[in-house]
Amino acid sequence: xxxxxxxxxxxxxxxxFSDDQIKSLETTFETEARPELRLxxxxxxxLGLQPRQVAIWFQNKRARSKSKQMEREYSxxxxxxxxxxxxFEALRKENQTLxxxxxxxxxxxxxxxxxxxxxxxHIKLATSENPRFLVDINSHELCIPNDISRKADFLEEExxxxxxxxxxxxxxxxxxxxxxxxxxxxxxxxxxxPQWWDF
DNA sequence: TTGTGTTTTATTGCCTCC
DNA sequence: GGAGGCAATAAAACACAA
Numbered sequence: 001x002x003x004x005x006x007x008x009x010x011x012x013x014x015x016x017f018s019d020d021q022i023k024s025l026e027t028t029f030e031t032e033a034r035p036e037l038r039l040x041x042x043x044x045x046x047l048g049l050q051p052r053q054v055a056i057w058f059q060n061k062r063a064r065s066k067s068k069q070m071e072r073e074y075s076x077x078x079x080x081x082x083x084x085x086x087x088f089e090a091l092r093k094e095n096q097t098l099x100x101x102x103x104x105x106x107x108x109x110x111x112x113x114x115x116x117x118x119x120x121x122h123i124k125l126a127t128s129e130n131p132r133f134l135v136d137i138n139s140h141e142l143c144i145p146n147d148i149s150r151k152a153d154f155l156e157e158e159x160x161x162x163x164x165x166x167x168x169x170x171x172x173x174x175x176x177x178x179x180x181x182x183x184x185x186x187x188x189x190x191x192x193x194p195q196w197w198d199f
Numbered sequence: 200t201t202g203t204g205t206t207t208t209a210t211t212g213c214c215t216c217c
Numbered sequence: 218g219g220a221g222g223c224a225a226t227a228a229a230a231c232a233c234a235a
Contacts, residue, residue: 014208014229034222056209059222064207066223 017057021047025054029061 017025024047028035035043035058037051044051 016207016230037221053208055221057207060208063223 017047017049021049025057025061029058029065033062033065034058 025043028039028043032039040054040058041051043049044054047054049057
């Protein structure tokens, strides 16, 4: 058989199924996506089609159904991904804000350290010049004012915070090291490093 | 009317199962 | 080895904007 004759025979046979035929096939597909030969033959007789046409219709229908299912699943996955990306971005910004606060606190702490050292120098100077000061120094009332004392307590608490921050700085992906949400952490399933959402 | 994109029907080739 | 399923593809039928 030549190609042209083959094409011609194809052209003559092709015909879209009627609405009723489609409806009946769809109904059957809902309960039985992979019908047995007997059911296909029964449907073919009922609808005036060749059994092969029915078989092919089910095959194509399964393919369409699978494709649509994949589209739905992709849509769900994409939606979840987008939500997570937004959450990540919010957390990243919050982290940056906290790091800036920590830097300010560090500066404050350094300043207070400097003031304390100055005070100690003043005390040394005062005791060497006037022995009467010794009594007052021992009482801690005169030379260490209340606000300085409170600052010392605060410094202990801050040291804990700083330790936590240093840990966080070490473990979190930061913009400086070139790591981004898209390329490094989220999509890298091969690395053994902790996932970003685990922090 | 026509060009173009989408949907539907059909074919082909390969694979798996019995 | 034959039957049936699936993926890839061809080609007809259809929808629709310009």
